Amino acid sequence: xxxxxxxxxxxxxxxxxxxxxxxxxxxxxxxxxxxxxxxxxxxxxxxxxxxxxxxxxxxxxxxxxxxxxxxxxxxxxxxxxxxxxxxxxxxxxxxxxxxxxxxxxxxxxxxxxxxxxxxxxxxxxxxxxxxxxxxxxxxxxxxxxxxxxxxxxxxxxxxxxxxxxxxxxxxxxxxxxxxxxxxxxxxxxxxxxxxxxxxxxxxxxxxxxxxxxxxxxxxxxxxxxxxxxxxxxxxxxxxxxxxxxxxxxxxxxxxxxxxxxxxxxxxxxxxxxxxxxxxxxxxxxxxxxxxxxxxxxxxxxxxxxxxxxxxxxxxxxxxxxxxxxxxxxxxxxxxxxxxxxxxxxxxxxxxxxxxxxxxxxxxxxxxxxxxxxxxxxxxxxxxxxxxxxxxxxxxxxxxxxxxxxxxxxxxxxxxxxxxxxxxxxxxxxxxxxxxxxxxxxxxxxxxxxxxxxxxxxxxxxxxxxxxxxxxxxxxxxxxxxxxxxxxxxxxxxxxxxxxxxxxxxxxxxxxxxxxxxxxxxxxxxxxxxxxxxxxxxxxxxxxxxxxxxxxxxxxxxxxxxxxxxxxxxxxxxxxxxxxxxxxxxxxxxxxxxxxxxxxxxxxxxxxxxxxxxxxxxxxxxxxxxxxxxxxxxxxxxxxxxxxxxxxxxxxxxxxxxxxxxxxxxxxxxxxxxxxxxxxxxxxxxxxxxxxxxxxxxxxxxxxxxxxxxxxxxxxxxxxxxxxxxxxxxxxxxxxxxxxxxxxxxxxxxxxxxxxxxxxxxxxxxxxxxxxxxxxxxxxxxxxxxxxxxxxxxxxxxxxxxxxxxx
Numbered sequence: 001x002x003x004x005x006x007x008x009x010x011x012x013x014x015x016x017x018x019x020x021x022x023x024x025x026x027x028x029x030x031x032x033x034x035x036x037x038x039x040x041x042x043x044x045x046x047x048x049x050x051x052x053x054x055x056x057x058x059x060x061x062x063x064x065x066x067x068x069x070x071x072x073x074x075x076x077x078x079x080x081x082x083x084x085x086x087x088x089x090x091x092x093x094x095x096x097x098x099x100x101x102x103x104x105x106x107x108x109x110x111x112x113x114x115x116x117x118x119x120x121x122x123x124x125x126x127x128x129x130x131x132x133x134x135x136x137x138x139x140x141x142x143x144x145x146x147x148x149x150x151x152x153x154x155x156x157x158x159x160x161x162x163x164x165x166x167x168x169x170x171x172x173x174x175x176x177x178x179x180x181x182x183x184x185x186x187x188x189x190x191x192x193x194x195x196x197x198x199x200x201x202x203x204x205x206x207x208x209x210x211x212x213x214x215x216x217x218x219x220x221x222x223x224x225x226x227x228x229x230x231x232x233x234x235x236x237x238x239x240x241x242x243x244x245x246x247x248x249x250x251x252x253x254x255x256x257x258x259x260x261x262x263x264x265x266x267x268x269x270x271x272x273x274x275x276x277x278x279x280x281x282x283x284x285x286x287x288x289x290x291x292x293x294x295x296x297x298x299x300x301x302x303x304x305x306x307x308x309x310x311x312x313x314x315x316x317x318x319x320x321x322x323x324x325x326x327x328x329x330x331x332x333x334x335x336x337x338x339x340x341x342x343x344x345x346x347x348x349x350x351x352x353x354x355x356x357x358x359x360x361x362x363x364x365x366x367x368x369x370x371x372x373x374x375x376x377x378x379x380x381x382x383x384x385x386x387x388x389x390x391x392x393x394x395x396x397x398x399x400x401x402x403x404x405x406x407x408x409x410x411x412x413x414x415x416x417x418x419x420x421x422x423x424x425x426x427x428x429x430x431x432x433x434x435x436x437x438x439x440x441x442x443x444x445x446x447x448x449x450x451x452x453x454x455x456x457x458x459x460x461x462x463x464x465x466x467x468x469x470x471x472x473x474x475x476x477x478x479x480x481x482x483x484x485x486x487x488x489x490x491x492x493x494x495x496x497x498x499x500x501x502x503x504x505x506x507x508x509x510x511x512x513x514x515x516x517x518x519x520x521x522x523x524x525x526x527x528x529x530x531x532x533x534x535x536x537x538x539x540x541x542x543x544x545x546x547x548x549x550x551x552x553x554x555x556x557x558x559x560x561x562x563x564x565x566x567x568x569x570x571x572x573x574x575x576x577x578x579x580x581x582x583x584x585x586x587x588x589x590x591x592x593x594x595x596x597x598x599x600x601x602x603x604x605x606x607x608x609x610x611x612x613x614x615x616x617x618x619x620x621x622x623x624x625x626x627x628x629x630x631x632x633x634x635x636x637x638x639x640x641x642x643x644x645x646x647x648x649x650x651x652x653x654x655x656x657x658x659x660x661x662x663x664x665x666x667x668x669x670x671x672x673x674x675x676x677x678x679x680x681x682x683x684x685x686x687x688x689x690x691x692x693x694x695x696x697x698x699x700x701x702x703x704x705x706x707x708x709x710x711x712x713x714x715x716x717x718x719x720x721x722x723x724x725x726x727x728x729x730x731x732x733x734x735x736x737x738x739x740x741x742x743x744x745x746x747x748x749x750x751x752x753x754x755x756x757x758x759x760x761x762x763x764x765x766x767x768x769x770x771x772x773x774x775x776x777x778x779x780x781x782x783x784x785x786x787x788x789x790x791x792x793x794x795x796x797x798x799x800x801x802x803x804x805x806x
Contacts, residue, residue, distance in 0.1 A: 063356025083149025103784025496564025627671025
């Protein structure tokens with residue numbers, strides 16, 4: 001066994017072998033995989049191994065499509081069979097909402113030239129004569145859908161990695177991972193130690209135990225999961241072809257051919273956790289006792305849809321473990337608090353995603369950043385607040401509602417609240433409906449008298465549409481008070497503060513006390529890794545404000561630039577709360593609570609100062625994400641309620657009141673402001689997202705400047721634009737494809753909302769190159785249906801910025 005390696009992958013299941021293979025494919029041959037037992041032990045060997053390409057997330061669809069096409073290439077490359085069966089998949093919609101979901105996925109497939117399209121009942125019955133299609137509103141067909149052999153695929157990845165120089169050691173448990181001062185690791189095994197540049201935790205059911213060796217606690221918990229295979233079904237035996245699989249997610253089961261019978265699986269409501277406190281080290285290829293009564297309701301729905309299931313005998317039952325994260329997505333990426341420790345844990349649809357995961361993991365380790373923005377998979381989306389109680393509650397909800405549609409703007413209640421601010425109870429009493437942001441409860445909107453107290457969910461406009469409109473118009477006409485406490489807040493102090501900030505960010509840092517700037521953070525490929533506001537509060541004191549949900553994500557970048565001696569960087573997100581007071585009467589409202597001169601001459605746009613508001617010490621910034629006249633006020637958390645009370649009272653006779661984040665989203669889109677993880681992403685270059693003007697290439701070195709310089713002169717591949725859409729009952733939310741009227745795909749929506757103060761359904765979007773210019777008519781696939789739209793030359797609200805700077 002090697003004593004040194006570029007990477008050590010812990011775990012010989014599907015994902016570990018895929019990562020090993022892709023590391024070698026990108027050029028690392030000095031890599032080792034360690035497996036405590038046989039390859040495929042744990043969850044891999046007993047998986048149903050279905051494969052499908054489409055997903056609600058565009059980038060995940062791209063990765064699943066890559067994975068599906070990889071398996072046959074692997075067979076040719078390695079000579080190892082993957083057991084690929086691709087008779088196609090039928091996707092059924094029983095409800096209007098499911099039809100909307102499938103039609104949107106079909107529109108995305110057209111944009112990316114994926115094979116997924118609607119068929120009629122006659123064609124569906126020809127493809128699968130055993131299915132009863134009564135009550136089905138819509139049928140989509142994916143010709144490449146199917147399944148693979150779990151062991152075959154895993155062995156193919158392993159064979160491909162070995163052919164390129166990787167070592168694989170079975171029956172070699174890892175008993176320790178020890179971080180070294182130089183950033184490397186020592187991985188300890190009974191057969192000897194390996195010093196490695198990277199540790200990769202792909203340990204599946206034992207991901208928690210492997211993470212604990214490095215002092216890390218992962219939010220994961222296993223459950224039982226059952227499927228069964230029938231005896232031979234005569235109708236199938238009589239066919240000369242393989243039947244397509246059936247995705248009847250409204251029925252809450254999955255079904256496909258296995259041999260000459262059928263395989264039927266379910267995610268039942270009466271689910272069971274397993275090994276909550278730790279996976280037994282001796283577990284490997286064992287199964288749990290059958291418990292088919294738990295999935296009886298799901299089986300009955302499968303029998304209604306495919307009647308032969310009801311008369312077929314059961315050949316075998318598989319009841320095995322799966323390990324889940326709180327949102328059922330993988331915990332993926334380098335651990336921000338550690339150096340060169342990579343996680344890939346909690347994978348559920350592994351056989352649809354294994355190739356894409358392996359590819360992105362290899363890119364991240366070797367090239368410094370994945371080629372696609374996968375923040376939705378990034379382990380940094382969870383923090384210390386994702387404790388065992390939260391994880392258990394969320395996993396129970398995810399498992400038992402596995403096939404439930406994730407609607408736009410949906411907020412699930414399981415496991416909440418986890419983190420609350422002091423004003424939470426007051427806001428709840430005021431009628432606030434809350435959302436979750438990096439563990440924090442924050443108001444989405446406020447229910448006034450006669451308005452709904454809880455929100456409905458769906459693809460079309462919901463019951464919160466009117467209350468959110470009331471809040472947005474109130475702010476534009478008078479003033480609004482928005483709780484922005486979930487923004488990330490950092491303090492940088494010391495003689496090297498300015499030097500450190502200049503070395504980190506791409507814009508010039510403010511040199512005068514009280515001045516602020518907007519600045520991008522550049523990623524490893526030259527894209528937008530973050531957008532921040534930086535203000536100078538003292539000679540050697542600055543504050544940084546950014547996206548709250550990306551706080552742990554951004555730690556990786558902050559750590560990449562060493563702090564000068566005597567300089568400190570401190571997260572203030574938990575210690576400080578904040579309100580944005582915005583709208584044409586916001587100055588008048590604040591002047592009632594402070595002796596400060598708030599005139600435009602004394603306190604202009606993009607300035608800051610320390611001041612007292614209603615007796616509360618605050619840091620005030622003249623800036624607002626609404627695009628309107630406004631200030632952001634930051635105070636100690638224990639003063640949040642006092643400040644809130646004063647602001648609300650002072651605003652009453654001005655027609656001002658509380659405003660939630662849903663209205664804020666509408667207001668910022670009216671103004672054309674981008675938002676992190678939507679318009680601003682490592683995938684997008686600064687010149688594409690409109691942030692190129694904020695990069696000062698002549699100021700000296702800054703993080704990843706060399707990467708930016710490589711792409712700075714390139715013509716934009718796509719450009720951020722705004723469209724006004726002829727939409728009557730549903731608005732774009734993000735991800736909707738955009739086409740020319742001849743059907744040519746030209747881009748996709750990044751954010752969308754109804755602009756209440758301008759009377760338009762609006763969307764920010766990325767459009768390829770010069771394929772559409774202001775004034776051109778395009779088509780946006782809302783609910784998967786074409787909607788006429790016009791590319792706007794300027795944002796419809798205050799395009800000259802007069803109100804913002806007045």
